[in-house]
Amino acid sequence: MRIRILIVIGAGLAMLSIASFANAVKPEDNQATREKGKQIYDRACILCHGADGKGDGPAGWFIGRYESPRPRDFAGGSYKFRSTPSGELPMDQDLFRTVTQGIPGNMPPYSGLSEEERWQVIAYIKSFNKAFKGGKPVALLLPNPPGPPSDAGIENGRKTYIKYGCQNCHGDNGYGDGKEALDGNLKDTYGLMISPGDLTERASLKNGSSAQALYRSIMTGLDGTPMPSYADTIGGNDKDVWDLVYYILSLSQERQ
C-alpha cells in the first residue's frame, strides 16, 4: 500500500517537473532573461552584430562592407525574415526560426543552444529596438500547402512567374541572372549591391526552401532588399501563389 502511494506521489512529482520544464522553455521577457541573453549574445553574436546590435561588430568590417548582406542591424534596420507584412517587425517565432536554422551561406544555425537559451538571446536582441515595446506585430495568414502539385499547376506557376515579374531579377530559368541583376541595378537599403537568390539551388534560399517558406517569402517580401511583398496586390489569389511555389520547387532538386 505504501509503495503504491509512493509510486503515485513520485509519478505526480515527475509530471510536475516536466510541466514546469515545458513552461520554462520560453522564459518571461524580463530583466533577468535579458541579462542571460546578453551573456549568450556576447559570446555568440557580438562578433558580427556588434555590442549595440547595429550590425557593426568587428567582423562587420569585412562582412557586408562592399556587398550585401550586412549583419542585421537590430536597432533600427529592416528584418528580412518575417511572417508579418512588409515594414513590420518580426514575430518572436520568426526570430527563433532564424536563430535556430541560421541563414545559408551567412549565419550559422544556433540549434546547439538550448531552446531556453535561444529565447533568452531573442529577448536581449529585441531590447535593442524600442519599437518592440509598442504594439505586437500580427502575422499574415500563412496556410499549409495544398495537395500535391499537378502538371497543370506547375504550368500555371510558370505563367505566374512571368506575370509577377520574377524573371526581372531571378532570370528566365531562375538562376538569379535576371536583367536587373546582370545590369547591377539591385541594391539593398544601404545602397550595397545585392544578388537575387538562385532558385535552382535550394541552399541559396535564405528564408528556407520548403513550400511554406517560399510562400512566406513571396507574401511578406524580404525587407531591406528589392524583393517586394506580394500579399496585398494579389490578395485572394492563393492558387496562383501555390502554383508559383511548386513551379519554383520544380526548378531544383530536393536533397535528402
Next chain:
Amino acid sequence: MVRRGMVGCPTMSVQALGRLLSIAVPIAIIGLACWSPLLAAPQSSTKPDETGRKAPVSQQLHGLAPGPAAKFRRPREVSPSVVEPQAEFPGLAVSQPGNETPPTRSAFSESTGPVIVGRILYRGPVPAPVQIQVNRDPDVCGLTMSTTALSVDAATQGLGNAVVHVELAVGEASARIVAENPAVVRNKECRFHPHIAVAQMGAEVQIFNDDPVMHNTNIIVDNSTALNVAMVAGGNPIKKRLKKAGLHLVKCNVHKFMQAYRLVFDDPYFSQTTETGQFSIAGVSPGLHRISVWHETLGMLEKDVQVPTRGTVVVDLEYK
C-alpha cells in the same frame, strides 16, 4: 478530520479574499478611470505624440537629404522679426507683435491663430532637363525619359516642389489630430505621381499601378524598409498607414529610373510650395520657431522666426 478542517478553513478564507480582490480591484480601477476628469478633456488640447518626443524631422532630413544636396547646405539665418506683408499677399492682414500676454494653448486655432506665409525663391541657373535612356518596357515607359530637377517660375523666381516645415517649440506637442488626407503614390507611365508630396504620420498611403507592367514600390526611410510592395499589373491597390516620419525615398527596383520622395512629419505644420514657390502654414503657436526648407537637389535652408499671437508672418527664403 477536525484538524484537516481547521487547517482548511483559513486557507479557504484566504482564497476567497484573493478572488474578491481580483474582482474588486479591476472594477475599482475602471470606475476611477471612467470618473477621471482627464477623460473629459478635449483630445485636441496637448495630446502628446504617440511615439514620444523625437528629434525634429528636419534634423532627420539633414541626415537623409540626397547626396548632391549636401553641398548646398547653408548655415541657418535668423529672422530679425516679423516681416511686413508684401504685395503678393494683399489679402492677408498683419498684426504687430505687442506686449500681449500669450493666451493659453487652447485659445489658438487655425482660424484665429497666426499664419506663416511666404515664398521660396531661386534665382540661379536652371539646368536643362536631362534625358535618360530607358532600357526596360519601352512600350510603356518610352525610349527616353525627361527629368527636371528644378521647377522655377520664370516670372517670380518661385521654386516649386520645395517643402517647408515649422518645427514645434521644445516641449510643445502637436495641437491637431492627424490629417486624414491620404498620401498617394501612382505608378503611371513608369513614373511616380506626384514626384514630391508631403503627409503626416498616421495618414494612409495609397499606391496604384496604372501601367500594364509590373512595378514595385519600395519606400526606404533611414536605410530601412518602410514598405516594399509588388504592384502586379491589374493587381489590387495598396492601402497602408504611414508609421515612420522622415524623408521617404520611393523607388521601383524594376525600373531604376523611377524615383520619388515623400516627406512625412510627426506634426501638421508643413507645406509644399506651389509652382510659384508660395506656401502657407497655419495653426502654429506663438513664439520662436525654426522654419526648415527641403528641396530634392538644392538641399536645406533654415531660418528662425518669431511668430506673433495672431496675424500673418511673411517669410521669404532664397536658395543662392
